[in-house]
């Protein structure tokens with residue numbers, strides 16, 4: 001269940017792939033709604049760590065345009081609930097994440113992404 | 124702030140973990156705890172100072188090793204001494220004199236006291252002139268006497284026959300029973316819907332969770348997740364949990380829904396397991412650092428679960444690498460219940476430990492904690508062993524031994540003391556002779572090559 005919060009934190013790490021390696025492109029995805037705990041403190045604390053552009057783009061590609069393009073400066077409850085939904089409740093059960101730079105495919109199966117590298121891809 | 128004294132009655136287990144746990148729970152809740160000048164953590168009773176009764180209640184509700192907490196009235200090395208102290212501390216208990224219904228309990232540590240003897244002891248407190256009625260079922264107050272015997276006194280039966288053979292006797296009013304202890308039964312591995320041979324026993328998983336200061340709103344990570352034992356306890360205390368492992372099968376098991384998710388659901392914390400990922404922690408995909416409030420883990424040390432990392436013992440030739448260029452992890456076979464598994468090489472424990480500390484410095488937020496087990500050879504262990512794996516910006520908070528005889532594992536708690544951001548580690552083992560160039564030989568910690576030592580039965584290697 002790769003939630004978008006996780007997707008927002010993972011970059012391609014194949015040998016030599018150090019630029020344009022984030023965000024990974026979601027492909028052939030099967031989405032599922034996941035239960036998650038609404039926790040405003042967690043969201044507030046985590047927000048500075050997010051790559052906002054990547055999050056909004058990815059959500060839009062998956063058909064969710066509830067988040068504004070610019071990260072707002074004030075977080076009201078309505079915004080936090082939308083963020084909660086996008087970050088933690090939209091999740092990818094099956095599919096793959098593909099590196100925009102080197103095209104490495106990271107498969108996702110039963111909700112667990114396989115980020116292992118092949119022998120020729122490690123430094 | 125005025126301090127009040129409380130008597131803590133510890134459970135008989137893991138005494139080396141008692142003080143670290145008290146201090147962690149106090150830090151978590153933001154209060155201070157006054158320990159004895161020379162704490163003796165092996166003893167079952169400890170008198171501490173706290174500002175508020177609420178703090179004592181918080182400790183009892185979160186510390187796994189607390190059996191109960193009493194308001195402290197007095198102690199002594201004989202009953203004469205004890206009674207004198209009770210008399211002179213009258214202000215502590217006088218408010219109960221007039222009308223509180225009460226009951227007395229008398230407990231001997233490592234010694235059971237016959238009913239007749241207990242009655243005599245209770246009667247010896249008659250000078251307190253408690254006017255309330257005795258109520259054995261629902262008393263307003265429970266007054267407790269604890270006799271602590273030296274565990275070396277062999278003859279249990281005869282102990283109380285010889286007057287004052289006990290070390291110390293304590294007296295106080297029961298304030299609260301420890302409620303966190305029962306969590307050990309809740310998280311019992313054998314009752315879990317998913318576990319494996321690497322699962323961590325429940326009580327220790329709980330102690331580890333307390334060392335992380337887990338609470339609502341925090342994010343905690345286990346990079347050697349396995350069957351996820353610590354994820355459940357950390358999530359139970361409110362934190363969100365992230366896990367990864369080089370071997371996805373450890374986290375998923377055999378059913379379609381991953382075992383870790385099923386076990387999390389059993390404990391009602393599925394909503395707090397953020398995600399699981401398969402990767403080698405030495406080749407990790409984290410986009411940035413400063414992410415986690417804590418990292419909690421039981422690293423592999425090669426006994427039950429191999430310590431390994433991607434690569435080969437002998438580096439492959441360029442030609443070999445070229446021939447592999449079309450290989451894709453997980454792509455050889457559909458579904459990754461049986462994915463392409465890249466070759467791995469052994470990962471020596473002292474290198475792993477230093478790497479883990481560097482990784483934690485990168486991934487933790489300032490003030491965040493790294494909590495992990497380090498197995499070691501008891502006879503050879505030295506305090507400096509821990510220093511061999513530290514780096515700038517990471518400081519030791521606690522170091523508790525779980526003793527298995529010739530070996531043991533130390534639960535190490537470190538804190539990231541720096542606000543600075545550091546680069547991710549390179550995970551390259553330092554070359555062995557670097558220090559010798561400086562004219563001094565590096566200290567070799569007892570945990571180095573732990574796996575080999577374990578299988579040799581901890582005998583010095585044959586010449």
Ligand SMILES: C[S@@+](CC[C@H](N)C(=O)[O-])C[C@H]1O[C@@H](n2cnc3c(N)ncnc32)[C@H](O)[C@@H]1O
Nearest residue numbers: 321322323347349350351352369403404423431
């Ligand atoms: C001692 S077990 C952890 C057990 C876990 N606490 C549990 O409750 O089951 C160590 C785990 O580390 C994993 N491991 C070994 N080498 C690794 C590496 N280089 N990167 C990530 N995980 C690794 C193993 O697959 C194993 O599941």
